[in-house]
Each structure stands twice: as C-alpha cells, then as structure tokens.
Amino acid sequence: MSFFNDLVKIATTAEYRNYILQGFLNTLAITFIAVIIGLVLGFIVAIVKVFARTNKALAIPNAICNFYTTVFRGTPVALQLFIFVFALFAIPGFKVYAVILCFGINSGAYVSENIRAGIMSVDSGQMEAGTSLGLSEIKTMRKVIIPQAIKNVIPAIGNEIIALLKETAIISMIGSTVGTLTFDLNQASSTISYAISDFFAPSIIAALFYLIVVYIFTLLIKLIEKRLHKNDKHS
Amino acid sequence: MTNIVEIENVHKYFKNVEVLKGVSLSIKKGEKIVLIGASGSGKSTLLRCINRLEEPTYGEIYFNDKLISLVDPYEHIDFIQKSNTYKKYIDSGLSYEDAISKIKEERSLKLIKEGKEYKQAINKYISDNYMDITLARSKIGMVFQHFNLFNNLTVIENLILAPVELKLMTKEEAINKATSYLERIGLIDKKDEYPSKLSGGQQQRIAIIRSLCMNPDVMLFDEPTSALDPEMVGEVLSLMEELASSGLTMVIVTHEMAFARKIASKVVFIDSGVIQESGTPSEIFDSPKNPRLKDFLSKVI
Numbered sequence: 001m002s003f004f005n006d007l008v009k010i011a012t013t014a015e016y017r018n019y020i021l022q023g024f025l026n027t028l029a030i031t032f033i034a035v036i037i038g039l040v041l042g043f044i045v046a047i048v049k050v051f052a053r054t055n056k057a058l059a060i061p062n063a064i065c066n067f068y069t070t071v072f073r074g075t076p077v078a079l080q081l082f083i084f085v086f087a088l089f090a091i092p093g094f095k096v097y098a099v100i101l102c103f104g105i106n107s108g109a110y111v112s113e114n115i116r117a118g119i120m121s122v123d124s125g126q127m128e129a130g131t132s133l134g135l136s137e138i139k140t141m142r143k144v145i146i147p148q149a150i151k152n153v154i155p156a157i158g159n160e161i162i163a164l165l166k167e168t169a170i171i172s173m174i175g176s177t178v179g180t181l182t183f184d185l186n187q188a189s190s191t192i193s194y195a196i197s198d199f200f201a202p203s204i205i206a207a208l209f210y211l212i213v214v215y216i217f218t219l220l221i222k223l224i225e226k227r228l229h230k231n232d233k234h235s
Numbered sequence: 236m237t238n239i240v241e242i243e244n245v246h247k248y249f250k251n252v253e254v255l256k257g258v259s260l261s262i263k264k265g266e267k268i269v270l271i272g273a274s275g276s277g278k279s280t281l282l283r284c285i286n287r288l289e290e291p292t293y294g295e296i297y298f299n300d301k302l303i304s305l306v307d308p309y310e311h312i313d314f315i316q317k318s319n320t321y322k323k324y325i326d327s328g329l330s331y332e333d334a335i336s337k338i339k340e341e342r343s344l345k346l347i348k349e350g351k352e353y354k355q356a357i358n359k360y361i362s363d364n365y366m367d368i369t370l371a372r373s374k375i376g377m378v379f380q381h382f383n384l385f386n387n388l389t390v391i392e393n394l395i396l397a398p399v400e401l402k403l404m405t406k407e408e409a410i411n412k413a414t415s416y417l418e419r420i421g422l423i424d425k426k427d428e429y430p431s432k433l434s435g436g437q438q439q440r441i442a443i444i445r446s447l448c449m450n451p452d453v454m455l456f457d458e459p460t461s462a463l464d465p466e467m468v469g470e471v472l473s474l475m476e477e478l479a480s481s482g483l484t485m486v487i488v489t490h491e492m493a494f495a496r497k498i499a500s501k502v503v504f505i506d507s508g509v510i511q512e513s514g515t516p517s518e519i520f521d522s523p524k525n526p527r528l529k530d531f532l533s534k535v536i
Contacts, residue, residue, distance in 0.1 A: 129383035129442075132286050133397035133449060134373025143396060147387040 006201030016192050016202075019178065023188025024209050026181060030100055031165045037104025038164070039157070042111025045069065049112070050119050051137070065112070072109035078170050080106055085174045096181040099171055107164050114160060118153030119145060151228045158221035162214050169210075185209055238300070239264055239453050239484055240285055243310060245294030247280055247508075254280050256508040257294070262453060267485045269495040271519075272505040273531060278488045281505065282455050285486065286375045287368050293342075298375065299452065301366030306357055309339050317356050318349040373401055376446030376454035380462050382438040384430035390417070390441055391426040394448050409448065416444040420474060436467030440474050453484040460491060492536055496520055504528045 010016040045065045052062035072080065081102050089098035122145050130140025169186035176182040178191060189206035193199045240262040247255040254277045262268055270278040283289040285296060287303060296304040308314040315321050315338050324334035338344060346354065385393050394413035398404045404412065417423040420440050430438055439459055446454055456475065460468045472494050479485060479498040489495060495502055495516065502519040504512045504527075512525040520536075523529045 123381075123383070123386075125379060125381055125383035126385060128288055129377075129379065129385065130397075131369070132288060132372050132375070132377035133445070134369050134371075134401055135397055136369055139400055143400065144385045144387060151387075 002198065003201055006196060006198050007205070009196060010192060010201060010205060016195070019183075019188040019191055020185070020205060020209070022178075023183055023185040023206075026183055027165070027168055027185040028213070030096070030103065030168050030171070030182075030184065031161075033100050034103035034107055034164060034168075035161050037101070038107030038111045038160070041105065041108030042113075042115055045108065045112035046115035046119060047141075049116050050141075054137075069109045069112055072106050073113070077102070077106050077167055078173060081170060081174060095174070099174070099182055103164060103168060107160060110160050110163075111157060114153050114156040115149065118149035118156070121152050122148045151225075154221060154225050154228065158218070162217060165213065165217075166210060237264055238262065239298065240486075241297035241300075242281070242285070243295045243297070244307075245281070245284055245291045245296065245304075247277070247284060247289060248292045254508050255284070255291070258505070258508070258510055260503065260510065260513075262484065262486060264452075265482050265484055265500075267479050267487070267498050267500045269499040269502050269516075270486065270488045270505055271490075271492070271495060271502060271531070276505045277508040278505045279457055282457050282486060282488050285453075285455055286372050286377055288377070298366060298371045301371070302361070302364040303366050303368050303371045306361055308344050308353075308357060309342065311360070314353060314356050314360075315339075315344070317353040318344055319353070320344055320349060373397070373403070373449055374452045376449060376451035378439070378443050378446060378454065378456045378459045380458040382430070382435070382442045382462075384438055384442055384445070386430055389427050389429055390422070390433075393430070393441065394445050397445075398448055403449070412448055413444070416447060417441075420444060434467060435463045436470045439463065439467075439471045443471070443474060443478070447478075451483075453486065454478070456485065456487040456489070458488050458490065460489065490535065492520070492532075504531065506531070 010020070045068065048058055048061050048065050052058040052065075081099065084098045084102035085095055089095075089101070091098075119141075126144050126148065127137065127140055130144050131137060135143070168184055171182050171184045172187040172190060174182070176184055176187045185206050189202040190199075192202040196202070238261045240260075242258060242260045242262075245255055245258045246253065258277075258281055260268075260281075270282065272278045280289055284291050284304075285298075287296070291304050293307050293309065294304070295302060295307050295310050308318075312335060315335055318338070320338055320343055321334055324337060325331070329337065344353075346357070384390075385396065388396060391410065391413055394416070395404075395406065395409035398409040398412070399406050414423065414426070417426055422437060422441065425433060425437065425441075430441075433441070443454075443459070459475070460471050463471065468491070472491065475485070475487070476494075476498055487495070487499075497516075499516045501513060502516050503510055504519060504523075504525065506527045512519065512523065512528050519528070520532065523532055
C-alpha cells in the first residue's frame, strides 16, 4: 500500500524527518512564547477590568482594554496575522516575532475574559471579608481572590492553550519556508506532501504530533486541577 | 463614656430606593447594641455602612471621633455659609434660616461651583478629621451571615493573614494569639483544616475569632446565626455571649429575640429605613410604644 510505503519513506529519509522535527519544534516554540504573552497580557487586562468596576480612575485603561478584547475577539486570527506580518510589522527579519506577537496578543484577549470570569466567580463575600479586616483590595485580591480564581480558570486556560497550538497551523498562510523560524508543523507536512506527491501520510504524521502534544497537555491540566481541588471537596 | 462610633443622619439609596432615611446612632464603649426589624428594613445596610461595605449616600460616620465616611457638607452649617449658592441666596434677599434650609432641602451644593473658600473649608476638615477607611476597618470587626472564611487558606492561615499582612504582629505572635483563641473555642484540632471541611457553626466561630485576632474596638455581627442549622445556633450565640460579658463593644443584627433580650444594653428597632424606637431590652420587649414595633414583636415572639 502506498500509504505505508510513504510512511516508511518519510521515516527513513533524513530530510523529511528533519522537516517534521523542525516544524514540530517551531510550532511548540511559537505556541509557548505566545502563551506566555497571552497569559501576562490577559492577566493585566482582566485585573484592570475588575478594578475598573469600583475605581473611576481606571475608566480610560478600561476603555482601552475593552477595545482590545472586542477587536481581537471580533476578527479572524488569520486576518490579524496578515495585518501583523504584512502591514504593522513588515520589517525584514521580523516575521517570526510578528507571528508570535500576533498569536500572543490574540490569545491575551481570550485569556483576559477567562481570567475575568474566574475572578468574578469567586464569592463577593471573600473580598468583603478581606477588606473588612483592613486589608486593601489589592492585597485581598492577591492573597485570597486570585488563588481561588486560578482554580476556576485552569480548565478554560487549558482549552485556550490547546486552541492556540492548533491555530498556529495557519502560519503556513503567510508563507513559511524550510529553514526559517516560521516553518511550522503544518507547513512541514505540506512540504513533504508536495515532494512525494501524496498528502495522506504526511498529514497523518503531522496530525499525530499535534494530537500527542494536546493529549499530554490535557493530562497535565487534569493533574493540576486535581491537585488544586484536593482541599475543597465538600462533604 | 466615649462614643466609639457616631452615625450622623445617614441616608442610603440603592438606585432610586431610599433604604436608610436619615439614621443617627451613637455607640459607646462597651455597649451591646442589637438592631432588630423585619427583612428589608435597612438594619443590615446600616450595619454595613459602619465599616463602609456600603457607602452612605449622605450623612457622616465617625469612628473614634475621626471621620471615616465622605464629608457631607449639609451636616456643617459653616461650610454651607461659605458656599457661593448661600451667598447668592442671601443676596437675593432670603433670610439666614431660609437660605440654609433651602440649600439643605434642595441639596444644591456642587463642589466645583461653590468657590475657593468652600473648597478649602472642606479640604481642611478632611485633613483634620479624616481617618483612612482601611485603618478603621482593621479596628472594626465584622462577622458575616455566610461566614466568609477565606476558602483557599487553612483555619490558622485565615486567623493570621490580616494581623501579619498589616504588620500588627509578627507571625509567631499572631500564631500564638490565634492558637489561644482556638483553644478557647475548642477547635485547636481543626487548625490545619480548610473551611469547607468544617460545619457552619465551627466556621462562624472561627470567623468571630478571626475578627478578634485584630483586637477590634467594636465588632459588627450581620445576622451571624441566620445561615446556620438550628443545632449550631447555640454554640455561636454562647461564644457571642462570652464576648459580650468580656466587655467588647458589639453591634448585632439578629432575629434571635431571646438572645437580644439577654445580652443587649440597647435594642434599636428599625423599620422602613428609620429608627422607630430604641431603649433597654425591657423597654422594647415589655412595653413597646411604637405601633410598628408592637406589630413586629407580635409576629416574631
């Protein structure tokens, strides 16, 4: 069967193996940095939005944050990628950074809403208890609210990271070529496909790589959830 | 005796509904004030105004003679007299009393329009009298209906968080103090448990000693037994009774009338946002004068 022949061919040809490996590592690296950007940005935006409810001084930052989440959640990420790579940061040699920034900022918009929802889901009595003991709102947030909110948002953040990992496959749309830092797993599979004139085997290999990472990551999230919820089982 | 808390003409609106309609109350050192009244009468709101969990719409609240609410210019005739609106009214021929009462009635003072003198007077009053609310709150204990123990912290961490974070005690001092309170209420074996593992009565007693660990000048109790199963009400009330006899100043919102009669030095009946009647437990429970109070008591006792 040609499918198995193709698999063997890819596995035994050093060039193809390198494509897969390089694409896979690039996909992981881009996702990883974008996740970090997304988490940091999302956290800041969520905090601004939460505090803006009671603090009038944050009205302008809050408006900016709302604009940001609306725009980045309201437009296709593929389009954002084009704008980032070919318009905003159309600087030679900057392509990979533009890509990472785009995914990071896009992810931040979703993460911020997840974190905000997580903070809002913590009983308001917790904040009241903290402030009525004389703790500031920020300190109560840090010591009491956020630790509880993190538990609530871990599943949603996990989903967001999985979605982001798979979304990076659209990098190939902006032309990722062998040997560059934007050469991702999806592009590796297409490059091999064209070389051996068959799509099935390379695609399955790429799919397996995505699937394995996502699966391992899902297990990891479950493990973290389990540990975090160890102490609050209601009898 | 000195007043620990002074509530002056406090009004509170939720949207357009006036929940408190000008309440004044002083709380002296060592007093045990019990606020009674039907649900929705405004008694919990009044209690929550004392540590500004609710912001009074008008009126002023003093804690240890320091202002902890916003300044209400209508409470100070000398501020009104410095305002441009007052001068305008006087110039237009109104008498002193008429001008003042008109301004109070219309609440027509706007900070930006009343001129420098008025602004300075208010700022001076704030700098002379204002006490930061977080500082005041560290001296005003609060016990909630739903306990509100910090769910992410163990019992002992709940007790020491605020004293240590606010640098009132070292960690060792705080732990020693918390431990002695836990021993006193017989829950020392629960010190490393999380709140969700404890019964309602245990959680509430820990919430009470969490406030006590701050050495409060006054403690506020917002229906502390209303969310408890009946068999757990007793343990919480007896702890409160013990505190009362130790001389702690307490303000309690409760529906436990027998308890109110037993420990109150003053019972305050609130209905539709107004203090209708107040007095000693025997005055309130044995010879009520206000018809609404009579009606209320006939329903609850």
